[in-house]
Structures are given as C-alpha cells and as structure tokens.
Amino acid sequence: MIKKIPGETWNQLQFTGHQLLRKKYAVSTHGRVASYFDDVNKDGKLLNGSLTSGYRSLNLHVEKGNGTIYFHREIAKLFCKKPSTKHIFVIHLNHIKEDNSAKNLKWATKEEVGSHQQKSPLKIAYKELQANKKEGLKLNATKVKAIKTAINNPKRKLTYKLMAAKYGVSEMTIYRIKSGENWGRVK
Numbered sequence: 001m002i003k004k005i006p007g008e009t010w011n012q013l014q015f016t017g018h019q020l021l022r023k024k025y026a027v028s029t030h031g032r033v034a035s036y037f038d039d040v041n042k043d044g045k046l047l048n049g050s051l052t053s054g055y056r057s058l059n060l061h062v063e064k065g066n067g068t069i070y071f072h073r074e075i076a077k078l079f080c081k082k083p084s085t086k087h088i089f090v091i092h093l094n095h096i097k098e099d100n101s102a103k104n105l106k107w108a109t110k111e112e113v114g115s116h117q118q119k120s121p122l123k124i125a126y127k128e129l130q131a132n133k134k135e136g137l138k139l140n141a142t143k144v145k146a147i148k149t150a151i152n153n154p155k156r157k158l159t160y161k162l163m164a165a166k167y168g169v170s171e172m173t174i175y176r177i178k179s180g181e182n183w184g185r186v187k
Contacts, residue, residue, distance in 0.1 A: 001041070001042060001043070001044070002032075002034055002040065002041060002044040002045075002046060004041065005028075005030055007029070008028050008029055008030045008032075009028060009029045009079075010026045010027070010028045010034070010040045010041070011026060011027060011028075011078040011079070012024055012025070012026045012040075013025040013026060013027060013069065013074055013078075015060075015062070015069065016062060017060075017062030018062070020062065021060065021062065022037075023035040023036060023037060024036055024037070024040075025047075025058070025060075025069075026040045026044070027071065027074050027075045027078060028075075029075075029079050029101065029102040029103075030101050030102075031071065031072075031075060031099065031100030031101040031102070031104070032046055033046070033047045033049060033056075033058065033071055033074075034046050034047060035047055049071060052068065052070070054097045054098075055070050055071070055072060055097050056070070056071040056072070056097075056098060056100060057069060057070050057071065058071070071100045072090050072092065072097070072100045072105055073090050075100050075101075075102055075105060076090040076102075076105045076106075076107060079102035079105075080102060080105050080106065080107055081107070082107045083107060086109045087107035087108055087109055087112075088107075088109075088110075089107070089108045089109070089110065089112075089113045090105055090106070090107060090108070091105070091106050091108045091112070091113055091116050092104055092105065093105070093106055095116075095119075095120045095121060095122070131185060138167070138168055138169050139167060139169060139173075139183070141183075141186050143167055144177060144183045144186045145186060145187075147163060147167065147174065147177055148177065148178075148186070148187075150163060151163075151174070151177070151178050160174045160175065
C-alpha cells in the first residue's frame with residue numbers, strides 16, 4: 001500500500017509490451033513510480049529504479065523493446081504539455097535529475113537544452129574550477145596568447161598541426177582555442 005500525498009495523481013504507463021507483464025506500472029505527478037496488480041493505491045509498491053547517467057530508470061524485460069524506462073520522460077509524457085513536435089527533450093527546471101515531479105519537468109528543443117545546461121550550478125562550478133586551475137596544464141596564459149597571435153596572423157607559416165606539435169597539445173586543442181571553447185578568457 002502506498003501512502004497518499006495530497007494532490008498527487010497517478011497514471012498507468014503505456015509502453016510496447018506492457019500488456020504482457022504480470023504487473024502494471026504507474027507514475028505520479030510527484031515523481032513517484034510504482035508497480036501494482038489491480039489498484040496502485042491499494043496494492044502498489046514504490047520503486048526506486050536504478051541510476052542511468054544520473055537519471056532514475058527502470059529496466060523492464062519486454063519483447064521487441066529495449067525495456068529501459070526513464071522516470072522523467074514518462075512523467076513528462078503523461079503530465080506535461082508538449083508545445084510542438086520540435087520539443088523532444090525533457091529538462092529538469094531546477095537542474096536536479098532526481099527531482100522528477102511534474103512541476104519540475106519541461107519539454108524542450110535541442111537549443112533550449114543546450115542553453116539550460118549552461119545555466120546548471122554544477123556546470124558553472126566546474127567552469128570556475130577549470131578557470132582557476134594552475135597545476136597539470138600543458139599550456140599557460142602566455143603560451144595561449146602566443147597561439148592566438150599565431151592563429152590570427154595572416155602571414156603565419158605554421159599549420160595547426162605543426163602548432164599543436166610545437167606546444168605539445170592536440171590539433172583539436174588548437175581549434176578549440178581558436179573558437180574560444182578553450183582558454184576563452186585569455187585575450
């Protein structure tokens with residue numbers, strides 16, 4: 001038996017092969033997932049699932065399907081309005097992947113997902129940590145300035161490959177410095 005939460009709504013999951021399983025599965029507006037036989041409130045059992053890339057998921061053995069169900073996607077399908085067919089991703093508004101309540105989920109486009117990820121507190125903290133890192137780097141600000149000067153010199157003789165070899169980094173690092181993805185703070 002599942003303890004009721006005021007205002008919580010449960011909906012049964014409908015997926016390929018769900019009719020062949022002994023139990024039924026349901027998700028709630030509060031982000032909970034349960035298995036049951038007849039009535040989710042009477043004989044239901046809450047499920048934790050497992051973590052897959054930080055997302056709560058449930059692995060079900062169904063025919064003709066991969067059987068992995070992501071809690072946030074299923075909750076969004078049942079409780080969140082999808083603005084258009086371009087909105088194929090689900091984001092967590094508070095950036096906490098385990099908070100799967102319907103009010104914390106939103107359908108998003110690829111561009112919205114990218115923008116949302118850049119605002120993540122974890123991403124911001126990581127960028128700050130990397131910006132202040134002093135040890136274990138192949139390059140320093142002086143070398144990066146020299147690389148940027150060489151890249152922008154219209155008469156340069158070194159190719160990106162040769163430049164990478166000269167500084168002991170990969171060619172991709174040179175391209176990332178050029179685009180500003182790496183060492184963007186150095187002018």
